[in-house]
Amino acid sequence: MASICGEDNSYSTTYMKRRMLEHYGNSIIITELNGKSNVVTFRSRAHAILHNYYHRQNKNDSESEKLAIIKTAGKLILNDIKDMEENAEIYPSANDMSTEGNRKYVPPSLVTLLQQLIDQKDPERIIIAISQAIVQAAIPRSIICPLQLGLGVQLHHQFGSRILIETLNSLGFCSSYQEVQKYEKCAAYTQGNAVDRNNVEQYVQFVADNIDHNTATIDGHNTFHGMGIIATFTPKDNKRRVVPRIQVTNEELVKIGKINIKYYKQNDNVLENVKFEKLLDIDCEDPIPGNFEFLVKITRPLRPMTPSWSGIMQTVQKGEHPGESKVHFLPMIDMNPSDMSCIYSTLTYVAQQARLMNIDPVITFDQPLFWKAMTIITNKPDSSELKRAVIRLGAFHMEMSFLGCIGKIMENSGLSELLSTVYAPNTVCHMLSGKAVQRAIRGHFLASDALDQLIMEKTFPELMETQYTDENNNHAETGRSNDEVYSPEQRKLVTIFESVLEQKIDQRLLVTEDNVNLKEMVDKVESTKHTLKSSRTAKLWLQYLEMINLLKQFIAAERIGNWRCHLKSLKNMFPFFAAAGHNLYTKSSYMYLQQMNCLHITHPEVCQAFEKGLHVVRRSNRMWGGLSTDLVIEQVLMRSV
Incomplete structure (x- = not known):
């Protein structure tokens, strides 16, 4: 019509469709898809298939009848597929x-x-x-x-x-x-390589770490060793990019997946003249109230089917939190991550992305990269945009270093032999060095539970007369249930503990419940510990319990996103870093804490976000689900390659 009458005198597509629907009614189907020509089909296709089926030959032949039905069903299904x-x-x-x-x-x-x-x-x-x-x-x-x-x-x-x-x-x-x-x-x-924030409510921070990928596993050559970077968004959004099916050349991929290298040249090191200042005390509410922690320790021998420490915390820790986070992969830098130019290029790229979103750049490194990044930023003039950056020291790597401190301080104490009764001896070496983190935490918690039970039995000998039960929670000898073998005092403690697990009692308000004064019992335990300190061996193992409790506080601060408790726990780790000879972490964590204490002055918006629990990343939508940012890059980016 357009070729005969011209574009101006012919029907438009919209008018043509309306006239066809007026004429044919329900006899036709017009399929409309963006970017594709409209397709007009007659409904009579399906009718023709059925018509041919009813006018076939050999209707009385059962085999032919069966084949005809199958063929007709196939044509009808094919017709439905083409109409999709x-x-x-x-x-x-x-x-x-x-x-x-x-x-x-x-x-x-x-x-x-x-x-x-x-x-x-x-x-x-x-x-x-x-x-x-x-x-x-x-x-x-x-x-x-x-x-x-x-x-x-x-x-x-x-x-x-x-x-x-x-x-x-x-x-x-x-x-x-x-x-x-x-x-x-x-x-x-x-x-692409840009970081898009869908709404201003999302909090964005960056993480960078060295990444390795062995592309030739047989001979070990051509191993990729570079800098990997991710961005985390809290809370996450469900918006997903539409991936069009287009032709993309390798040149276009190289162009959008490239980070410009900025070569760094250092003249003076201003960081050498930076002084360590006296750290102020940090006030914060303990994420694990002492009365509840005591209740867990004293009821564990009485209630053998009690969940693990992490399971208990996940059950009782409830409240508001920022929500689940989203992780965004960014381009990698094919350079030695320890190279100052690589770190400088990473900082520059992150600062550029933060400027586009109008936020202060916050980036996390592990200890070696953290100190070099601090050196670069400190030596920059005040006019540099890198001065706006907040450099964080990875909490997961601090936890690994602290686990190594525990192993070093408890060396030749018998802890290695104790853990060897549960784990293989070669594994225990990695646990005590802090490399096998999950096993190390589990093993230390088992050892501390055993020590706590010995202290409880010494403090409350009559109360801690345990009646061990089988897997069905029945008394091993008589077959009676625990409720029948508990003493009245034991039953009260177990009832209080179960009430906390069932959210009937707030763990933070545990003082006197059911005529049981937990505060007095905690004081008795502390008195027993004070008495035991007259023995040097007992004093060493009590210090071990102190380190494990500090480890629990640090983990709890990360899991629930308590910023001030995170800083307080880190400050309490300093003596152990120094005692174990972890001088690099002693120096770096002190500098990190010194800067974070001034965060409310230098970066007030970042400080407010951290106070809300946004310094951690949640991969699950629950209160006890916070993860250190440097742990997230290990779990997501490193695992993916």
Whole structure:
């Protein structure tokens, strides 16, 4: 019409569709997709299939009847597949991997057919997977199914094997190798290297650490050793980028995934003249009230099925928190992370991203990188934008150093032999050095529980007459339940403890409950400890208990996001850093704490955010879920490579 009458005199697309609907009514379907031409189809296609079925020959032949039904069902399902609203110009999102998201990629008729064929307890995932494989094979150029693409991307990430992906693709189970590579390029290009904050309520901070990836595991050569950077957003948002299916060249990827290298030249070191100032006392509410900690220790022997310390804290620690966080990967720097130019380039890049979001740059390093970053910033003139940066010392690495202090101070005390009864001797070496963090914490908590029980038995000999129970919580000898073998005093303590776990009693208000004065009992235990200090051996193990309690306070401060308690715990660690000869952490943590104490003056907005618990990152939406920022980069970025 346009070629005959001209653009000005022909019908517009909107007018043409309206006139066709007026004329044909429900006899046609007009499919509309952005960026694609409209498609007009007659509904009579399905009617024609059914008409051919009823006018077939050999109606009385049962075998022919069965084959005709199957063929007709196949044509109807194929017709439904072709009538789907597909768009091969945009890749599926991560939300499409959910059950509801996957369902929109398969017609209900195909799902109904497979439900008749697959009879299992929970066949939903299998049915959706087979359905998407059929749809992808039926219209390969018109649709990209999320499970097909997702499996290909996962296999490529895990194994990097082209032959594996191509083999599964030939069997119809995943996308082709070329499609997977194209998706990864499009996703990287779409994300770019900029940090976007969707709303001003989100708090953003950065983390950088050295990252290693051995690209040739057989001979160990060509190992990548560079600087990895992430940005964390709290709270997270559910907005996801749409990945368009476009052509992306390697040159375009290099351009958007590049951090400009800034070469650093140091003339003088002003940091050498910085003096350590006297640290002020830090007042804060203890995240673990002393009465509740005592209640946990005294009831653990009476209640053998008690959860671990972390499980108890997760149960009782309730309240408001900033919410779950989102982690954003940033480009890596292919340089030695310890190189001053690499650290300088990292700081400059982070400062640029922070300036675009109009926030103060906050970045976390481990101890060696922290000290070099402090050297760079201190030597910069006051006009430099790097002076706005807040450099944090990674709390997870401080925790590792403190675990190493415990192992060093308790060397040759018998602790190694004690832990060897539970862990392998070679593992104990790594636990006491602070490298095997999870095992070390678990082992120290077991040892401290045993020591606390000995102190409780010495302080309250009659009360601590334990009646050990079996796995069914029944008395081992008589078979009676614990309620029948508890003494009245024991039952009161266990009842109070269970009431706290059930949120009936606030752990912070535990003083006198059910005629049990916990404060007096705590004072008796402290008196027993004071008496035991006359023995040098007992004094050493009491100091060990003090270190474990300090470790618990530090972990609790991170898990619940208590900023002031984080600083107070760190200050109390200084004597142990010095005693164990961890001089680098003694120096760096002192400088870090000295700066953080002045944060309310130098960076008031950052200080307010930290006071709200935003100095930690939560990967789960719960109160007892805060993680140190340097631990997050280990769990997310390092694990991913």
